[in-house]
Amino acid sequence: MSIERSDQQAAAQDFHLPADRLPLRQAGPGFDLLAGVRVVDLTTSIAGPSGTMLLADMGAEVIKVERPDGGDDARSWGPPFLDGESLWFASVNRSKKSVALDFSNAVGLDLLYRLISKADIVFVNLPPRVAKKLKVDADSLRAVRPDLIYVSITGFGLSGSRADWTCYDLIAEGYSGIMDVTGAAGGEPQKIGAPAADMLAGQDAAFGAVTALYARKVSGKGRVIDVALVDSMTRLLSCRITSYLGSGDLPTRSGGKDSVIAIYQTFETADEPIALALGNDNLWQRFWTAVGDPAYAEAPAFRTNVDRRKERETIVARITALLRTKSRAHWLALLREARIPAGPINSVADVVADETLLARGMFYRLSDANGRAVPQVGTGIQIDGKPGTARSAPPGLGAHTDEVLDGLAGVDEEQRRKLFEQRIIRRRNP
Missing domain, CATH: 3.40.50.10540 (Crotonobetainyl-coa:carnitine coa-transferase; domain 1)
Incomplete structure (x- = not known):
């Protein structure tokens, strides 16, 4: 099913409720x-x-x-x-x-x-x-x-x-x-x-x-x-529980900024936040190439996910400073082109207006x-x-x-x- 509706048509209608x-x-x-x-x-x-x-x-x-x-x-x-x-x-x-x-x-x-x-x-x-x-x-x-x-x-x-x-x-x-x-x-x-x-x-x-x-x-x-x-x-909680049972490391509240993946969290941009998931070495390298700093990805201290977890605080600070220089729309377009998993932090209102979700029924x-x-x-x-x-x-x-x-x-x-x-x-x- 395909949903076709121009912004002009939507604006012309008298909507009383989001469902309308x-x-x-x-x-x-x-x-x-x-x-x-x-x-x-x-x-x-x-x-x-x-x-x-x-x-x-x-x-x-x-x-x-x-x-x-x-x-x-x-x-x-x-x-x-x-x-x-x-x-x-x-x-x-x-x-x-x-x-x-x-x-x-x-x-x-x-x-x-x-x-x-x-x-x-x-x-x-x-x-x-x-x-x-x-x-x-x-x-x-x-x-x-x-x-x-x-x-x-x-x-x-x-x-x-x-x-x-x-x-x-x-x-x-x-x-x-x-x-x-x-x-x-x-x-x-x-x-x-x-x-x-x-x-x-x-x-x-x-x-x-x-x-x-x-x-x-x-x-x-x-x-x-x-x-x-x-x-x-x-x-x-299977992944969290199994990790605790096999390591003794007790997971704690972290606002979604603590994952087995080193960079897997939300970041502020110049306007709206985004979520960014650099889930493997290839994505790590592609990210830094996309943002114009491929040498950073090659640093020996950041070579593997295990290394990057040890240096998470340093890396997060670097990415935070970078992403705050431009808008969410800029970064999402850039990262999408580079095939890097990233996305907005949608409100419920954003979700129900998502054209892809609407098209999928x-x-x-x-x-x-x-x-x-x-x-x-x-x-x-x-x-x-x-x-x-x-x-x-x-x-x-x-x-x-x-x-x-x-x-x-x-x-x-x-x-x-x-x-x-x-x-x-x-x-x-x-």
Whole structure:
């Protein structure tokens, strides 16, 4: 997909929100790699929904089961809201069907089990004790369908002394060690500026589900996939942890200026900062040739990365003084021509205006059932040269209750009316 828009055309339009500048897409068939796979999603917040959205983006039918009173916790997360709908919720719930069902009672649980009996995968993000109490633990649901792939996302996993502890992304980041190595030297520990533990756990859960689904084609067996936010976040630190274990050198906060690569950090220019990565000897030499000082690269004290790490302070001071003499645009153009990894430090506003990302389908608006244009961020996976297409916008609470209960659970209109009156279900248009 190519996005063509001149600056004059953009300026001529009346934009009220950043999203108004994005291309408006209609829902469509999308990728079909997981066509025929049915997922029941009992999760809330970010981790579970992000994982099931990945499956939906690849073609799976995802039935999102929510509480009739309020639904997914993330529906209330805001501001910001778009016409009363949470934008955090909208970020991880496209291409799903919403069924508002209270399964904390026998009638609702029976309905849930009917859906589970026709599902391939179920996602749950409840601590083991709570899942067992509600009878949605692995044993209970696999008794309904033995070859079910049961995916659990919790803070600490299904086993161990912490299994029933509650957890959020912030807590997982603290446990993982990432906050201790993030932030300025001598400053306070910092959380990553996105729900990284949630998003990583969601990816791990989706990956685990798909691999189990692949194995089931051969063995016929279901699996229990156990994903923990703390585990997923800890894996992000693999390079740091392995280096510490094998050397005893404890990594500390350095503001992103301490790497195994000698020159791998941000630098100020005459106006805006840039990031510069001189990851090997060839790049080191090309950099100094590009800036007009090839002899500096040949100094014996700087010959290898090990040498350059010892002299990092001296080298950084030299590069800093040099880059401050001209603008960011000058240096990025020069370094790009020399094929040296360098780039800007973009704000979120910069990112969503990036023409390359737009052309790759990363940002767009999606029309929902109420005529709203909901901003979306693409999956970031292209298949056969094309980005995916969402099959539908994030659903309203209970938007598909009637459709799913009628089609999959055999609940007729009169029965659904009674269930609605008993507040066991919520319907879009009761």
